[in-house]
Amino acid sequence: MRDVLFSRVRLFDPASGLDLQGDLLVHDGLIADFGPSLGHADDAAVVAEEGAVLCPGLVDMRAALGEPGYEYRETIASAAEAAAAGGVTTLAALPDTLPAIDDPALVRLLRARGEETGSLTILPYGAVTVGCRGEELAELGLLAEAGAIAFTDGSRAVGSARLMRLALSYAKGFGARIVQHPEEPSLAAEGAATEGELATRLGLPGTPAAAEAILVARDIRLAALTGGAVHFAHVSTAEALQLIRQAKAEGISVSCDTAPPYFDLNETAIGDFRTYAKLSPPLRKDTDRLAVVAALGDGTIDAIASDHQPRDADDKRQPFAQATPGGTGLATLLSVTLAQVHSGALSLGQAIALMTEGPARLLGIKAGRIAKGLPADLCLFHPERIWQVEAGQLPGKAQNTPFDGRALEGVVLGTWKAGRQVFG
Amino acid sequence: MSYRQKHLLAIEGLYPPEIGHLLDLAESYVLLNRSGKTQRDLLRGRTLINLFFEDSTRTRTSFEIAGKRLGADVINMSVSTSSVNKGETLLDTAATLNAMHCDLLVVRHDQSGAPNLLAQKVDAAVINAGDGTHEHPTQALLDALTIRRRKGRLEGLIVAICGDVLHSRVARSNIHLLTTMGSRVRVVGPPTLMPAEAARLGVEVFHDMERGLAGADIVMMLRLQRERMQRGLVPSAREYFRFFGLDAAKLAAAKPDALVMHPGPMNRGVEIDSAVADDPQRSVIREQVEMGVAVRMAVLDTLSRGRGRNEF
Numbered sequence: 001m002r003d004v005l006f007s008r009v010r011l012f013d014p015a016s017g018l019d020l021q022g023d024l025l026v027h028d029g030l031i032a033d034f035g036p037s038l039g040h041a042d043d044a045a046v047v048a049e050e051g052a053v054l055c056p057g058l059v060d061m062r063a064a065l066g067e068p069g070y071e072y073r074e075t076i077a078s079a080a081e082a083a084a085a086g087g088v089t090t091l092a093a094l095p096d097t098l099p100a101i102d103d104p105a106l107v108r109l110l111r112a113r114g115e116e117t118g119s120l121t122i123l124p125y126g127a128v129t130v131g132c133r134g135e136e137l138a139e140l141g142l143l144a145e146a147g148a149i150a151f152t153d154g155s156r157a158v159g160s161a162r163l164m165r166l167a168l169s170y171a172k173g174f175g176a177r178i179v180q181h182p183e184e185p186s187l188a189a190e191g192a193a194t195e196g197e198l199a200t201r202l203g204l205p206g207t208p209a210a211a212e213a214i215l216v217a218r219d220i221r222l223a224a225l226t227g228g229a230v231h232f233a234h235v236s237t238a239e240a241l242q243l244i245r246q247a248k249a250e251g252i253s254v255s256c257d258t259a260p261p262y263f264d265l266n267e268t269a270i271g272d273f274r275t276y277a278k279l280s281p282p283l284r285k286d287t288d289r290l291a292v293v294a295a296l297g298d299g300t301i302d303a304i305a306s307d308h309q310p311r312d313a314d315d316k317r318q319p320f321a322q323a324t325p326g327g328t329g330l331a332t333l334l335s336v337t338l339a340q341v342h343s344g345a346l347s348l349g350q351a352i353a354l355m356t357e358g359p360a361r362l363l364g365i366k367a368g369r370i371a372k373g374l375p376a377d378l379c380l381f382h383p384e385r386i387w388q389v390e391a392g393q394l395p396g397k398a399q400n401t402p403f404d405g406r407a408l409e410g411v412v413l414g415t416w417k418a419g420r421q422v423f424g
Numbered sequence: 425m426s427y428r429q430k431h432l433l434a435i436e437g438l439y440p441p442e443i444g445h446l447l448d449l450a451e452s453y454v455l456l457n458r459s460g461k462t463q464r465d466l467l468r469g470r471t472l473i474n475l476f477f478e479d480s481t482r483t484r485t486s487f488e489i490a491g492k493r494l495g496a497d498v499i500n501m502s503v504s505t506s507s508v509n510k511g512e513t514l515l516d517t518a519a520t521l522n523a524m525h526c527d528l529l530v531v532r533h534d535q536s537g538a539p540n541l542l543a544q545k546v547d548a549a550v551i552n553a554g555d556g557t558h559e560h561p562t563q564a565l566l567d568a569l570t571i572r573r574r575k576g577r578l579e580g581l582i583v584a585i586c587g588d589v590l591h592s593r594v595a596r597s598n599i600h601l602l603t604t605m606g607s608r609v610r611v612v613g614p615p616t617l618m619p620a621e622a623a624r625l626g627v628e629v630f631h632d633m634e635r636g637l638a639g640a641d642i643v644m645m646l647r648l649q650r651e652r653m654q655r656g657l658v659p660s661a662r663e664y665f666r667f668f669g670l671d672a673a674k675l676a677a678a679k680p681d682a683l684v685m686h687p688g689p690m691n692r693g694v695e696i697d698s699a700v701a702d703d704p705q706r707s708v709i710r711e712q713v714e715m716g717v718a719v720r721m722a723v724l725d726t727l728s729r730g731r732g733r734n735e736f
Binding site: 195196197205 | 431514515520533535536537538540541554555557558593619620621622624626685
């Protein structure tokens with residue numbers, strides 16, 4: 001494999017505190033060296049971009065792939081294409097597929113399928129319960145042994161307090177985290193939007209925002225009771241974030257992530273019944289959005305995940321309440337997050353850390369950092385260049401972006417997986 | 425200024441002159457209808473399709489009569505929503521309608537926003553004849569016309585909308601129309617049947633009938649579906665009638681000349697007592713039906729003009 005020399009770019013890695021205008025050399029797929037100036041390498045492919053930032057390849061701790069079972073929405077190959085275009089080189093895949101990832105063989109299959117892409121490391125989540133049905137525990141030990149990175153029922157909350165207690169308790173023995181979709185199921189069952197004035201005007205069944213805090217409060221207590229580790233996915237309300245902030249201060253093993261829609265959009269995006277903006281959990285009031293921004297800044301939120309949920313046209317061309325929730329997120333993850341940097345809410349270091357070091361630490365993997373000897377998983381982006389999101393023009397198969405029409409500052413110029421350029 | 429929209433999907437967002445225009449025109453159709461004359465050339469050669477995904481003999485018939493009085497070719501299509509993939513049916517239907525060169529499309533659907541979705545896909549002017557728990561614009565217009573003819577105005581009147589506001593598209597459309605036209609609107613019902621943040625719609629919220637009806641000029645009752653009791657939103661029909669059913673005693677709190685309205689069909693003995701519903705001094709329920717035809721004629725007339733004849 002030919003060497004790659006990134007020349008006079010801004011080397012940026014929050015994990016190691018690196019922020020340096022300089023060069024980085026990739027040899028044999030590994031980061032061989034970096035510094036202010038590495039001189040000239042004759043046989044290396046030189047990458048030079050004025051004003052560009054080179055950061056670790058992004059680690060996305062939450063994405064649905066469509067495989068197995070929903071290939072009409074997305075395949076692993078098309079998701080890998082979208083991931084590469086978004087600068088994502090490592091991705092934790094949700095298990096609520098068809099069949100669900102509740103068998104060790106399926107975990108191994110997904111890992112292998114990731115390797116086949118050559119551009120994306122896929123870290124499969126194992127199902128907490130058989131079939132993600134919320135009835136009986138899956139074989140967490142065997143799944144962990146096969147390489148499941150953590151456990152979750154994906155878009156479905158583990159609704160039974162008893163089952164959640166057992167899962168937290170049992171998974172602790174394997175050092176694994178339980179990732180919860182925090183919506184109290186009986187309150188969220190019929191909801192198509194966040195309960196409130198807008199849902200009332202649109203005549204849509206609402207889920208109270210408190211459905212999130214209710215489950216978060218319960219599971220914090222269960223984590224304290226069991227000593228297990230709970231992680232809340234795509235947290236979106238002020239109330240839940242405050243509970244998590246408090247639990248962290250008390251030393252309870254709790255962590256959380258959010259996704260770009262929850263700090264970039266509010267519920268008004270669903271106006272006129274726009275189903276692309278129908279997500280799970282639903283978009284919130286702007287006060288909640290602002291609380292998410294604040295929690296990104298103060299460290300309450302540990303990671304930003306793409307929350308990529310591919311849907312096809314038939315899933316979305318429905319009356320709002322019948323449309324399938326979910327939005328794509330891989331290709332827009334970095335740019336939408338950078339909007340918080342441009343607005344001054346986050347430093348560049350905070351923003352990148354939330355997509356590299358933060359999720360890597362939660363998943364316990366050696367990725368999301370720039371260090372000599374590590375695989376050269378890298379993302380080169382221009383923080384100021386602009387583009388416009390357009391459904392239909394996104395990389396990959398799924399086009400259901402909630403950011404359709406959004407103008408964004410920050411463009412991924414290229415992505416490298418183990419030293420090989422996979423995008424740009 | 426007259427009506428400026430291509431469709432009639434919702435009352436929310438309409439301006440007072442647009443509503444006023446539709447009511448004035450409807451008024452003229454009331455007189456025409458009563459005179460026994462017809463105006464069968466207005467929509468001659470135009471096709472009106474009544475597309476009903478939800479049963480409603482009353483509303484469908486009203487649109488059918490309105491269309492026929494104006495000379496349109498009226499076709500009724502009832503589509504079952506029991507099939508598994510409802511959305512596919514909806515858009516398949518849209519494609520079919522385009523192929524048939526439908527001019528005016530009246531849609532009733534059990535899902536909020538379904539007419540909006542159809543309006544994006546069909547060439548016809550779309551009239552929402554009730555969508556889920558969202559809106560029922562022609563019902564609000566006919567209610568307003570009924571009130572205006574009896575009371576001479578809408579502005580300043582106290583209107584109490586009572587019952588299952590949460591699930592009522594009639595309530596939503598009436599709230600938007602009446603607040604836009606300057607009425608003081610109250611909503612009255614148990615908290616479990618009140619939509620979240622209802623007050624943000626510009627209404628006063630009451631959970632007690634006597635207080636809610638005190639001094640009201642208009643008492644508008646809403647239908648309570650049996651399903652609400654099965655889902656536990658209300659413990660029982662008798663309890664509901666005891667606290668929220670309109671009878672003479674509760675009506676006594678309203679002004680002596682207060683009018684009683686109901687969009688129909690009524691559940692007698694659940695939300696309204698027969699003695700009140702059939703009281704010729706108070707109830708204008710039958711008049712509402714008459715106004716319905718006139719209002720729908722006005723809407724069909726306006727939307728067909730709005731598009732310009734040459735477009736047909």
